[in-house]
Amino acid sequence: MKLRLAKLITGLLLLPLCIALSMTLWRAGAILAQSPTRLPMLHAFACVSGIVLWAIIWLFLPPMTRTYVLGHELTHALWAMLFGGKASGLKVTERGGSVRVSKNNAWITLAPYFFPLYTFVVALLWMLSVWLFPPVRPYAPIFLFWIGLTWSFHITFTLRFLAFNQPDIREHGRLFSYALIYALNLLSIGAALTAVGSWSFPEAFADLMDNLHRLGAAAHTFYGWALTRLPRLS
Secondary structure, three states, rough: HHHHHHHHHHHHHHHHHHHHHEEEEEEHHHHOOOOOOOOOHHHHHHHHHHHHOOOOOOOOEEOHHHHHHHHHHHHHHHHHOOOOOOOEEEEEEEOEEEEEEEOOOOHHHHHHHHOOOHHHHHHHHHHHHHHHHHHHHHHHHHHHHHHHHHHHHHHHHHHHHHHOOHHHHHHHHHHHHHHHHHHHHHHOOOOOOOOOOOOOOHHHHHHHHHHHHHHHHHHHHHHHHHHHHHHHHO
């Protein structure tokens, strides 16, 4: 009971972070549109092209369910190992999959819904490529295309599976689960766009902190206004 109450409170506290992350992601998209190349908005166009291509695949071609299930179960395994656990017995079929993990918590259980594994792989490949071969920087639009495609792949399947009564969500409470999933999805795509785009991580973090500060100031102003109104209402 105490644990569920703690998760409910945590879910409420995550709501301002969700709003601040939404504002920062909007800013990241605006900066992405300011393409540093000779072609205006090339970076944004590449990312949107990936999203559009996946939308066409999703609407008109057979669903890549096995690919998603593989990523889903691998994400469980990855996060279990990040928390010092072990994973084994990976099974993947068109109807679903499974993996045995020696540890379990909210992060491991909900990881496939908030951690886009394939997008992470694309962003990691980009960072390694830039580190090992700096001349590849002009090819950032290629990676942004794949980031757009893989992240939209993740989002469509996540929404599809969340539409059902998932036991993972029931286990940790809807408010906590949905707030965490929303916040970390925005954080993941924001981090991927920052890694490949022209915005630095310190700049993105500073923007997020500024948004949280502005939300706090707005809440404080509203609280002061409400206190002045309450005596009149009573």
